[in-house]
Amino acid sequence: MTVSEKDDAPITASRDIEPDRDLFAHSVTIARSAGELYAFWRDPNNVALIVGPMASIVPLDGERVRWTVIGPNGTCASWVSTISEDRPGRTIFWQSEQEGDVENGGRIDFLDTDMRGAVVRVTLAFTVSAKVLERFAPLNLGAMVRAHARRILRGFKQMMEAREIATGARHRRMANPQSQ
Numbered sequence: 001m002t003v004s005e006k007d008d009a010p011i012t013a014s015r016d017i018e019p020d021r022d023l024f025a026h027s028v029t030i031a032r033s034a035g036e037l038y039a040f041w042r043d044p045n046n047v048a049l050i051v052g053p054m055a056s057i058v059p060l061d062g063e064r065v066r067w068t069v070i071g072p073n074g075t076c077a078s079w080v081s082t083i084s085e086d087r088p089g090r091t092i093f094w095q096s097e098q099e100g101d102v103e104n105g106g107r108i109d110f111l112d113t114d115m116r117g118a119v120v121r122v123t124l125a126f127t128v129s130a131k132v133l134e135r136f137a138p139l140n141l142g143a144m145v146r147a148h149a150r151r152i153l154r155g156f157k158q159m160m161e162a163r164e165i166a167t168g169a170r171h172r173r174m175a176n177p178q179s180q
Contacts, residue, residue, distance in 0.1 A: 023123075023125050024123070024124045024125075024126075024142075024146045025121065025123045025124070026121070026122055026146075026149055026150050026153055027119055027120065027121040027122075027153075028119070028120050028153045028154065028156070028157050029113065029116055029117055029118070029119050029120075029157075030117050030119075030120055030156070030157045030160050030161060031116065031117035031160075031161050032117050032118060032161070033117070034090065034110035034111060034112040034118040035089045035110070037118055037120055037156075037160060038089045038090065038092075038110045039089075040159075040160065041092070041108065041110075041156070042086075044058075044059040045057075045059065047152075049159065050152055050155040050156050050159055050165065051152055051155075052155070052165070053070070054070060054148065054151075055067060055068060055069045055070065056068040056070075060080065063082055063083045064080055064081070064082045064083075064097075065080070066078065066079070067079055067080075069102075069148075071144070077101035077102050078100060078101050079100025079101055079103075080096065080100060081095070081104070082095055082096075082097055084105075089110065090109065090110055090111075091107055091108065092108050093105075093106070093107045094106060094107070101128070102127070102128050103127045103128075104127075105126075106122065106123050106125060107122075107123050108120065108121070108122050108123075109121045109123075120153065120157075122153060124149060
């Protein structure tokens with residue numbers, strides 16, 4: 001391939017790059033300023049509100065957070081993420097520490113737009129450990145991680161714009177009254 005034929009797609013969509021980890025990127029536009037969105041996201045306790053019961057987020061200190069994701073049949077995966085670079089109001093970079101069930105790193109960008117609020121873009125690279133692959137063997141973990149990240153961004157948008165996250169909980173209770 002010549003330089004003029006080089007794929008200029010983002011790294012997460014490029015056909016030319018064969019990364020050693022799964023790559024994923026997703027964006028959402030939220031009707032708030034980038035600074036306001038950054039400030040909310042920077043507090044792990046706020047992120048825990050958005051993630052909901054699928055995961056536990058426990059702040060360890062100002063830069064480190066333990067994530068535990070609960071999968072089907074109560075299986076869990078856990079890791080500690082450390083903020084590796086923080087550009088206040090704009091970008092947070094993180095990297096998981098060694099010995100976790102999921103090796104991951106990425107960034108979340110908060111980009112002001114002219115009139116529509118801000119674009120929030122998450123870029124994530126991850127590899128799941130062999131012991132987690134055994135527990136989640138029949139599942140497509142890459143697809144699950146991507147779906148979960150999209151769900152978190154949708155919840156973030158709902159929380160910041162409507163100050164609540166819409167759920168189907170009421171409808172599930174109505175369909176199955178024995179679960180109350």
